Amino acid sequence: MTGRIPQPPKHEHAEAFMLMTYASKDGKTRIRIWNSRDGITPFTCSHPVTGVELSHADWNLDKYLPDHKPAPGDFIFTKLTPEKARPLAQQMVEKHWDRGEYPLRDASFAKDGKEAAVAHFVKEWTEAWGGDSPTLEVVS
Numbered sequence: 001m002t003g004r005i006p007q008p009p010k011h012e013h014a015e016a017f018m019l020m021t022y023a024s025k026d027g028k029t030r031i032r033i034w035n036s037r038d039g040i041t042p043f044t045c046s047h048p049v050t051g052v053e054l055s056h057a058d059w060n061l062d063k064y065l066p067d068h069k070p071a072p073g074d075f076i077f078t079k080l081t082p083e084k085a086r087p088l089a090q091q092m093v094e095k096h097w098d099r100g101e102y103p104l105r106d107a108s109f110a111k112d113g114k115e116a117a118v119a120h121f122v123k124e125w126t127e128a129w130g131g132d133s134p135t136l137e138v139v140s
Contacts, residue, residue, distance in 0.1 A: 013038055016037070080134060
């Protein structure tokens, strides 16, 4: 028997099941986000509560934790499903439908109305990133 060091399982993406730090540009806001899947993660995201822009920071401190059990209030990346995307798309369409100089209602994909615009965004968002688009959630 040799003294072989056990190797972590192979995943398609390097950030699979990693606990990562995201920080604001000024460093005042820092959160840890666990990637709950074997999928890619964004370099930047908005804090799901405050909306402040965050960037992946301190990459050398990322930890591979495939068995991590997030607690209520923790942040996690999950897969963006059509069910999760629909309310986000509806909010965006309502917010920008009559927006100033370039209203969303004038977009080619919105010519059949708001529901067509919502369907467009749901499809775009959930099929991006090879069908494994991430979304940032707070564990309840």
